[in-house]
Amino acid sequence: MKLRHRDYILNGPGVVKLTPENPEDMWYAYNLIAVGDRLAASTIRKVQRETSSGTREAERVHTRLEIEVEAVDYDNVANVLRIRGKNVTENEHVKLGAYHTLEIDQQRPFSLSKDIWDSIAIDTLKWACDPAATSEVAAVMIQEGLAYVCLVGQSVTTTKMKIETSIPRKHGPAIAGYEKAINKFLENVLQAVLRHVDFSIVRCLIIAGPGFTKDQFHNYMFSEATKRELRVIIENKSKIVLVHASSGYKHALKEVLSAPSVMNLIMDTKAAKEVKALKEFFDMLSNDPLRAIYGPKEVEIAHDRLAIQTLLLSDELFRNADIPTRRKYVDLTDSVKSSGGDVHIFSSIAWSTFRNSSDSEVSTS
Amino acid sequence: MEMLNQATEKLKGVDIKTETEKGKHRREPCPPLDTYEPEEWMLETFKQESKQLLHLAIVGHVDAGKSTLMGRLLHILGQVSKKEMHKYEREAKQSGKGSFSYAWVLDESSEERARGITMTVAVAQFETPKFHIVVLDSPGHKDFVPNMISGASQADAAVLVIDACTGAFEAGMEGEGQGVGQTKEHTQLVRSFGVEQLVVAVNKMDAVEYSEDRFNAIKTSLRPFLKHCGFKESGIRWIPLSAMENENLVTQPVNGQMLWYRGPTLLQALDSLEPPVRNVAKPFRLPIAEIFKSRTLGQAVVSGKVEGGAVKIGSKVLVMPSGVSATVKGIEQNGKTCTFVRAGDNADVGLQGVDPACLLQGGVLCHPDYPLPAASLLEVKVLLLETSGPLLRGSQVIIHCHHAKEPAKITKLVSLLDQKGQAIPNKKLRCLLANQRAVIEVKPERGICLEEYSRYKALGRISLRDAGKTLAVGIVTRIIEYE
Numbered sequence: 144m145k146l147r148h149r150d151y152i153l154n155g156p157g158v159v160k161l162t163p164e165n166p167e168d169m170w171y172a173y174n175l176i177a178v179g180d181r182l183a184a185s186t187i188r189k190v191q192r193e194t195s196s197g198t199r200e201a202e203r204v205h206t207r208l209e210i211e212v213e214a215v216d217y218d219n220v221a222n223v224l225r226i227r228g229k230n231v232t233e234n235e236h237v238k239l240g241a242y243h244t245l246e247i248d249q250q251r252p253f254s255l256s257k258d259i260w261d262s263i264a265i266d267t268l269k270w271a272c273d274p275a276a277t278s279e280v281a282a283v284m285i286q287e288g289l290a291y292v293c294l295v296g297q298s299v300t301t302t303k304m305k306i307e308t309s310i311p312r313k314h315g316p317a318i319a320g321y322e323k324a325i326n327k328f329l330e331n332v333l334q335a336v337l338r339h340v341d342f343s344i345v346r347c348l349i350i351a352g353p354g355f356t357k358d359q360f361h362n363y364m365f366s367e368a369t370k371r372e373l374r375v376i377i378e379n380k381s382k383i384v385l386v387h388a389s390s391g392y393k394h395a396l397k398e399v400l401s402a403p404s405v406m407n408l409i410m411d412t413k414a415a416k417e418v419k420a421l422k423e424f425f426d427m428l429s430n431d432p433l434r435a436i437y438g439p440k441e442v443e444i445a446h447d448r449l450a451i452q453t454l455l456l457s458d459e460l461f462r463n464a465d466i467p468t469r470r471k472y473v474d475l476t477d478s479v480k481s482s483g484g485d486v487h488i489f490s491s492i493a494w495s496t497f498r499n500s501s502d503s504e505v506s507t508s
Numbered sequence: 509m510e511m512l513n514q515a516t517e518k519l520k521g522v523d524i525k526t527e528t529e530k531g532k533h534r535r536e537p538c539p540p541l542d543t544y545e546p547e548e549w550m551l552e553t554f555k556q557e558s559k560q561l562l563h564l565a566i567v568g569h570v571d572a573g574k575s576t577l578m579g580r581l582l583h584i585l586g587q588v589s590k591k592e593m594h595k596y597e598r599e600a601k602q603s604g605k606g607s608f609s610y611a612w613v614l615d616e617s618s619e620e621r622a623r624g625i626t627m628t629v630a631v632a633q634f635e636t637p638k639f640h641i642v643v644l645d646s647p648g649h650k651d652f653v654p655n656m657i658s659g660a661s662q663a664d665a666a667v668l669v670i671d672a673c674t675g676a677f678e679a680g681m682e683g684e685g686q687g688v689g690q691t692k693e694h695t696q697l698v699r700s701f702g703v704e705q706l707v708v709a710v711n712k713m714d715a716v717e718y719s720e721d722r723f724n725a726i727k728t729s730l731r732p733f734l735k736h737c738g739f740k741e742s743g744i745r746w747i748p749l750s751a752m753e754n755e756n757l758v759t760q761p762v763n764g765q766m767l768w769y770r771g772p773t774l775l776q777a778l779d780s781l782e783p784p785v786r787n788v789a790k791p792f793r794l795p796i797a798e799i800f801k802s803r804t805l806g807q808a809v810v811s812g813k814v815e816g817g818a819v820k821i822g823s824k825v826l827v828m829p830s831g832v833s834a835t836v837k838g839i840e841q842n843g844k845t846c847t848f849v850r851a852g853d854n855a856d857v858g859l860q861g862v863d864p865a866c867l868l869q870g871g872v873l874c875h876p877d878y879p880l881p882a883a884s885l886l887e888v889k890v891l892l893l894e895t896s897g898p899l900l901r902g903s904q905v906i907i908h909c910h911h912a913k914e915p916a917k918i919t920k921l922v923s924l925l926d927q928k929g930q931a932i933p934n935k936k937l938r939c940l941l942a943n944q945r946a947v948i949e950v951k952p953e954r955g956i957c958l959e960e961y962s963r964y965k966a967l968g969r970i971s972l973r974d975a976g977k978t979l980a981v982g983i984v985t986r987i988i989e990y991e
Contacts, residue, residue, distance in 0.1 A: 309799055309867070309868065309869060311799060311800035311801070320800060320801055321617070353651035353652075353976070354627065354649075354651045354652060355619060355623065355627070359619075387651075389651070389974070389975045389976030389977075390654075390906060390974075390976075392906065392915045393915070394904040394915065394974075395975070398975055425897055425898060428898040428900075428939055429897050429898040429942070432898075432938075432939070432941070436938070437900070437938065
């Protein structure tokens with residue numbers, strides 16, 4: 144995310160001008176834009192005009208609008224944000240108070256003005272604008288008959304394609320059918336990879352899964368690459384890594400990303416810390432259950448007693464929450480930080496939460 | 509071009525199944541099973557049975573010698589011709605895997621042979637004086653446990669193959685790093701499928717010089733674990749043998765070092781097993797294990813074990829979860845055509861009037877009047893195994909039921925159960941730890957066709973796995989929501 148202009152005070156009003164650069168930035172924008180904020184961007188509005196001959200014509204006009212946000216919608220597939228709200232500035236084409244939906248897309252700048260810039264919002268902004276943080280890893284989770292092609296970012300993991308086929312038995316008379324079916328399956332996965340993985344931005348391509356299907360795919364990919372002269376794959380050979388996973392389902396991504404060989408490639412301090420924090424929580428829960436708690440009420444009680452050392456939160460708590468609730472969680476975060484504890488905010492569509500999607504808080508003490 | 513790609517993406521998200529809604533059998537709640545009355549022809553020939561059918565699952569840690577043992581047994585009993593055996597021996601030697609020649613009887617695919625392991629369940633058949641045995645040779649490698657579950661769910665009895673070599677047995681029990689070895693995991697899974705009879709075959713005795721001490725040590729070590737799993741002492745038989753040297757498989761051991769052993773041979777032990785009970789009186793259910801095409805049976809052939817009821821050529825069946833009606837065109841058992849199959853038989857059924865795309869592994873063929881719709885929210889009673897980490901609300905697992913497997917989420921922890929199975933009241937359940945029993949609610953990503961355990965045992969057993977480990981085994985107590 145490119146930050147072009149910044150003017151705010153902590154816990155006070157302010158305005159920022161941002162330009163999203165990659166799909167991950169859409170997620171950060173989604174977390175930043177809250178109900179009640181004012182968002183300005185250039186957009187297209189259908190305006191009805193009466194021509195001299197008396198007929199009504201609809202014309203599409205480019206204009207710059209500022210709206211007061213009422214609803215935010217994040218489209219994971221198309222990577223756009225749609226924000227609906229009432230118009231608050233005077234505009235020759237649009238009346239004050241008229242509803243409009245702004246679309247925030249990549250490379251389209253917008254300016255966001257908030258009444259209160261709390262610490263969470265400032266942190267999100269910092270993460271969004273950190274150039275080192277934009278690292279993407281492509282992963283193919285593959286098992287016999289099922290494959291997912293995913294793109295993993297700092298806090299966003301998108302599934303680009305799911306391929307599923309039924310592969311017949313390997314015994315008896317139908318054995319010829321097996322070869323054909325598995326080749327067709329591998330071909331489909333290869334096509335998906337070629338289409339969705341952009342090797343110029345992706346740091347590496349991980350092929351993971353149980354058994355030997357991943358090796359089969361690896362071999363198939365390279366033999367086809369030489370046969371069909373697929374430059375993309377031949378040139379990026381060094382970026383392709385094979386990792387073992389327990390299954391080909393999406394939640395096995397967590398195991399893949401915590402494998403040491405992959406960790407080196409990613410080198411994301413944020414991701415590494417997240418993995419460690421989650422693992423610590425589960426270990427403590429199983430070994431010493433009284434010291435690990437989850438659920439909003441329990442965490443509040445623990446906080447009253449100043450007993451929280453590590454606090455794990457889902458970012459969903461900050462999104463779409465009404466002001467007092469958000470205030471409460473911001474205060475909680477701030478006070479845990481000030482008393483020397485650690486706070487980790489987990490993105491609700493990151494790979495780490497594929498494994499455990501409880502939308503409440505969690506804390507260890 | 510971009511928009512075209514995006515459009516195709518969105519299209520792929522559309523569930524094609526909704527299109528076939530119109531041609532589908534209407535989903536009515538299934539009538540109670542006791543209203544079902546089996547037809548005459550189903551019960552009639554029951555009495556004329558020449559030999560009982562027994563499904564035998566072969567399980568054990570990787571490289572224990574399961575495939576070699578079975579291959580050897582099949583060869584001795586004449587199921588493999590000399591010519592074929594010679595061919596396997598020659599080919600195995602050529603690829604440098606001379607010792608695997610017997611395993612190749614069952615491991616037929618090039619992948620399995622190249623790597624020297626079993627990947628999917630191989631089915632073979634042979635005869636003992638009392639039974640016609642269907643052998644389900646499972647993979648031992650921990651990555652293929654889902655395939656092993658698929659195979660072993662059909663079993664009536666099991667053979668647990670143990671590698672007697674020093675270190676190998678221990679690895680099977682402890683496993684490498686965290687988790688248990690497959691000896692333990694397979695035993696627990698097999699017991700959870702309702703198998704009560706176990707033959708423990710202590711293989712590779714030749715490597716430990718047929719030592720009685722080693723055999724007894726293994727027995728003492730394994731016995732408490734088997735008891736803990738729920739096997740009764742009377743249901744276990746202990747057989748020391750060597751597949752490579754052909755000792756104690758079919759004939760009494762000849763090797764001088766094994767004279768201390770006076771018990772039955774493997775074949776005799778298998779023969780002494782109790783035949784299973786056949787559920788002919790329940791409506792027809794066949795969980796689909798494999799789908800393929802065949803010259804004799806057509807484009808849509810399913811294979812699996814008939815868990816209840818019976819069908820004959822011309823019978824109408826319902827394919828679940830798609831709900832499409834089909835007619836039985838042909839039935840084959842072990843390559844031989846037959847006119848009907850009953851509960852307990854393992855068969856390949858050719859279907860007419862159905863698109864092969866509707867057939868899914870994990871689906872079920874059922875009686876048209878007693879349909880089995882896909883469940884989307886289940887209440888299950890589970891026992892967490894000792895290696896399981898904590899299970900919380902929201903944990904992702906993979907749920908296995910007969911041949912079906914789906915990623916699923918634990919949506920609610922209902923109650924904790926004490927040793928007797930009574931719910932402990934007032935216990936606010938935050939998470940489940942290893943070795944606990946509890947009632948929980950599970951929501952699979954897509955619907956699974958299964959039955960409550962009380963209605964239909966074979967279709968009501970589930971196991972929960974994740975990250976390469978089996979976390980819990982259990983039964984379906986209630987289906988809360990259908991798809």
